[in-house]
Amino acid sequence: MKKLSLLAAALLSHAAFAEGNFTFKTGYDYTTGKYGTDTHTEITAIPFIGTYESGNWTLKASIPYVRITGSDNVIAGVGAVRQTSTTTRTDSGMGDLTTSAIYSFMLDPKSQTGIDVTAKIKFGTADSDKGLGTGENDYWIMIDPYTRMGDLTWFGGIGYGMLGSSEVLKLKDVISANAGLSYKLDQQANIGAMLDFRTKSTDAGFAQRELTAFYSRKLGGGYKLQAYATKGFSDGSPDWGGGVNVAYNF
Secondary structure, eight states, X not given: OGGGGOHHHHHHHHHHTTTOSEEEEEEEEEEEEOTTXXXXXXXXXXXXXXXXXXXXXXXXXXXXEEEEEEETTEETTTEEOOSOOOOEEEEEEEOOEEEEEEEEEEEETTTTEEEEEEEEEEEOOSOGGGTSSOSSOEEEEEEEEEEEETTXXXXXXXXXXXXXXXXXXXXXXXXXXXXXXXXXXXXXXXXEEEEEEEOOSSTTSOOEEEEEEEEEEEEETTEEEEEEEEEEOSTTSOSEEEEEEXXXXX
């Protein structure tokens, strides 16, 4: 689900949608993996994302419809949080509401070098009894530098997440990091890849390590298409996943 808000896509959005301020995005996301358990867990999501840009500010809100089939040890958006249950289940419903505010500092307009500073809140609106979320609020602060060199855009980032805990589920604060690049194929299309890392959020859980490749194309008429594929390299990540999304700029 987090791949629907790839940093690389955010960097490209300013150039792709310069004619307007509000963008709506939806799509389909699929992941599958064991997450350190004995059972494969499949998670599908249909996100609904709204983004508003004004000057250096970007405001974003998103909420997905989520379906999860597999181990009861796995929570959508978190991964395995325990290794004690042998129960499997299929559940679905609306996921967590996430809001974020991003301020962009343009350090060098000529090279388009800048830094995005993001404050994000994930509200625990998903049903925790179904494993669609933790039921608690999370708070994030992220810093994402980027620079363009010809047709290449290099980007990276680091974040700190304060994850909400309950009496049933104790979560640790986590650190995330990413690095990647995007290549401009022509005036309409980009291709790129990104590495993601996140420390484990529970004693029984695992760190996340993932590689994502993506392709993005402007379709005209205010529409933009993006497709991506993900490969996990740890028990904290899905074995693989992928998805597609379409954005429309008003």
